[in-house]
Amino acid sequence: MSHSALLVIDVQSSFFHRDYWCEDHFPAFKEAVSQLIAGCEARNVPVINVLHADGDGPFDLASGLVTPMPFLHHVPDVTFYKRVHNALTESGLQHWLQQQNITQLIVCGIRTEQCCETTARVAADLGYQVIFVTEATLTFPMTHNGITLSVADLFHRTETVLNGRFATIHTVESCLQALSSS
Template sequence: MSRIALLNIDTQQSFHHREYWQEQDIPAFQQAMLGLIDGCESRGIPIIDIFHVDEEGPFSLQSGYVKPMSFLRHQTAVIFQKHVHNAFTDTGLDRWLRERDINQLIVCGIRTEQCCETTARVASDLGYAVTFVSEATLTFPMTHNGITLSADELRHRTETVLAGRFADIKTVAGTLESL
């Protein structure tokens, strides 16, 4: 029997204070996140908030921004703080999940191709079944070597490299139907 948890990765106010923050994809992201969270809550699935913490800047505890974005109102089962891209390294998350016999994870949050993708990869390597709900993830355009990838291109790239290897890629509706 699968025991499931929802990992909400880095959906924290710190991002509002980054130079790359853009509002254009926020309404769709919020709607997807809230739908996924509401659906999980109504099914008794624990929601785990993960917050990224740095020594300084908007991701430091001293900044006051390491807290849920204002649109989030869910009841959290537990909160973990991370200092690297994945939610498992030195956080206690794996132990918490295993103590509760949780073996399936749903991943959502901020940044699709960074902390969400890295967490999905590590979770898979640790033996968890992973559902990656990319419509309930958010990212921003990135440029490298003069080439800019849009948020949609980054999302597609992440889905491509995760699908069939590290995670099942599903919509919010598809995820909730499968529970």
Template sequence: MTRSALLNIDTQCSFFHRHYWQETEFPAFQQALNELIRGCEALQVPVVDIFHVDGDDVFTLESGFVTPMPFLTHRPAVAFHKHVHNAFTDTGLDRWLRGRDINHLIIAGIRTEQCCETTARVASDLGYKVTFVSEATLTFPMTWQGVTLDAQTLRHRTETVLQGRFASILTVAQTLEQLA
């Protein structure tokens, strides 16, 4: 039997204070994530909040910004603080999941190609079945060597490298249908 949990990764106020923050895709992200959370709660799938904490000003606990974004009104089953890109290293998440016999993870949150993707890869390597709900992830354009990748391109790249290797890429509706 598959037991699932939703990992809501880094949906925290810290990002409002980063130079790369953009509102462009934020409304669609909010809607998709809220729909996914509500659907999981209705199906009694635990929602686990993960917050990134490090020494970077707005990501320190002392900053007061390592808190859920205001649109989030759910009560998580548990919350963990991570200090690296994935949600497993030194957090206790794996122990918590295995203690509840959870073997399927649904990934959503902020920085599609960083913390969400890295968590999906590690989860797969640890033996979890992974569903990556990219429409319920958010990212921002990135530039390297004079080439800028927009959020849509980064999302597509993440879907391409995860699909069939580390995760199944599903929409919110498809995820909730499979859970039901």
């Protein structure tokens, strides 16, 4: 039997102050994250907040913006701060997970293809079972060489490269069902 924990990655007010911020997918994201957190709390799965604090503008602790977004009303079991894209190195999280005998990580948060995906990859390499709940992640369109990837494109790309290699892709509902049956 695995011991699970939910990682709520970078769901912080800093993002409201980035030029790429847009509200298009935010309502659905808020609902999915809220349902996932409530479901994990109801199943006694630890909920861990991970906040990005790298000294860059709104991500600088001194900005006062490295705080959970206002819609988050849960009390996390623990909060960690990271300076790199993944939540496991340099933050103290890996040590805490080992002390708690956590073997399975559920990933949600902001930016799907960056900090969430990177955390999933590193976690898998460290031997964790990873559940990636794409609908409880948020990202924004990205353009490179004149080609723009939509949020749907980025979700598809992330799921494609993670599924079966680094993580199992779940919806909020299927994740909570899996937790109930384990």
